[in-house]
Amino acid sequence: MPPRDYPLEPFWMPFTANRQFKAAPRILVSARDMHYVTEDGRRILDGTAGLWCVNAGHCRPKIVEAIRRQADALDYSPLFQMGHPGEFRAAALIAQLAPEGLDHVFFANSGSEAVDTALKIALAYQRARGEGHRNVLIGRERGYHGVGFGGISIGGVPATRKAFGNMLGRVDHLPHTHNLERNAFSRGQPEWGAHLADDLETRLIPLHDASNIAAVIVEPVAGSTGVLVPPKGYLERLRAICDKHGLLLIFDEVITGFGRTGQAFAAQTFGVTPDMITFAKGVTSGAVPLAGVIVRREIYETVVNRAAPDTVEFSHGYTYSGHPLATAAAEATLALYHEDKLFERARELAPHFEQALHSLKGAGPVIDIRNFGLMAGIELEPLPGKPGVRGYQTFLKCFEKGVMIRVTGDIIALSPPLIISKAQIDDLAGTIGSVLRAAA
Numbered sequence: 001m002p003p004r005d006y007p008l009e010p011f012w013m014p015f016t017a018n019r020q021f022k023a024a025p026r027i028l029v030s031a032r033d034m035h036y037v038t039e040d041g042r043r044i045l046d047g048t049a050g051l052w053c054v055n056a057g058h059c060r061p062k063i064v065e066a067i068r069r070q071a072d073a074l075d076y077s078p079l080f081q082m083g084h085p086g087e088f089r090a091a092a093l094i095a096q097l098a099p100e101g102l103d104h105v106f107f108a109n110s111g112s113e114a115v116d117t118a119l120k121i122a123l124a125y126q127r128a129r130g131e132g133h134r135n136v137l138i139g140r141e142r143g144y145h146g147v148g149f150g151g152i153s154i155g156g157v158p159a160t161r162k163a164f165g166n167m168l169g170r171v172d173h174l175p176h177t178h179n180l181e182r183n184a185f186s187r188g189q190p191e192w193g194a195h196l197a198d199d200l201e202t203r204l205i206p207l208h209d210a211s212n213i214a215a216v217i218v219e220p221v222a223g224s225t226g227v228l229v230p231p232k233g234y235l236e237r238l239r240a241i242c243d244k245h246g247l248l249l250i251f252d253e254v255i256t257g258f259g260r261t262g263q264a265f266a267a268q269t270f271g272v273t274p275d276m277i278t279f280a281k282g283v284t285s286g287a288v289p290l291a292g293v294i295v296r297r298e299i300y301e302t303v304v305n306r307a308a309p310d311t312v313e314f315s316h317g318y319t320y321s322g323h324p325l326a327t328a329a330a331e332a333t334l335a336l337y338h339e340d341k342l343f344e345r346a347r348e349l350a351p352h353f354e355q356a357l358h359s360l361k362g363a364g365p366v367i368d369i370r371n372f373g374l375m376a377g378i379e380l381e382p383l384p385g386k387p388g389v390r391g392y393q394t395f396l397k398c399f400e401k402g403v404m405i406r407v408t409g410d411i412i413a414l415s416p417p418l419i420i421s422k423a424q425i426d427d428l429a430g431t432i433g434s435v436l437r438a439a440a
């Protein structure tokens, strides 16, 4: 391995145990299709699409070329009071993929920004329609909505709230839907738990009064807290309760968007249409940061048309809301999804993926396996008094054996690129199985 020509110390790594990593770094230097290459030349099978984002596979030539061409033609243009063709084209393409009626797109750069944007749109919409008193936002326990103050407040991840608290004052939370006693080893949507949506109507609405609630935000499948698949009927009930009481329903599809569940959005797979969808990650297959919010036309029209003429209707946006490189990457990525029929491919591969992973039942410390589309969670019994240690050790061993998995505590979360082959799925499951059996 060539010596590193850079120091490790100055970079403060995100969501990483810095001291542990810097003592034994794992450095990736290149990638192609389903594999990473490490600095010492080892090929690593990507079982996680990077961080749930590289849905089209790595360094796909058409995406690389589109970014290259755009960088040469227009590197940056101011995005306030100015436009460039790529942002309009990308917005139209995304709107075309979205559920019927959701046809306007606001761009941001990260999932966290998309979530903050969606919460602000909810407040702006309620205000514009004369319901400005509706400013309570409802999230869910074990929801992950990024790391902005909005996202951590409506989210339900103790580790991200521990140091920073709940800075958005007017928030509350639905209960999560994870229950191993009832639902362990469910394939696809669990049978038990639809009634947990009723908490919105039986507890939260009486507590806050519907007239004060602006919106409810959930991930259709919670990803980062361990792939929590919604029980059958749960999302439908949430939709019905929101409709009954005039609350907006936001699906955070930062992970589930762009084919992960076998259709463009999980909203379509589940047949439940929210009022807004947040997206990021897969929109450019991770190649350039891009994110955003897709909104129902009436939301756009209410905010925009009820503002005084010639005023900025929605005082929000980022320097890079629709950066030319990002929108070029998005156009190329969406074209590739279409040409290679990758959403259909995810749908077709899902039964094989399910079968391969559920074959790990009984492998060492496995206490649950759950899956939906091309995402799966494998929950491990924690080592006594050492939560997360078994998960991390499993991650390290798999990496040594040439397979990238992701762990969240003691839960393995899998979300391979949608180009994965059946043989590679078997390899992924086989490696995890051998590591778990050896550890047991």
Ligand SMILES: Cc1ncc(COP(=O)(O)O)c(C=O)c1O
Residues within 6 Å of the ligand: 052, 109, 110, 111, 112, 113, 115, 144, 145, 146, 147, 219, 223, 224, 252, 253, 254, 255, 280
């Ligand atoms: C559902 C969801 N929302 C928001 C985010 C935050 O995205 P980002 O890390 O791009 O800010 C994530 C990240 O994984 C996510 O899974």
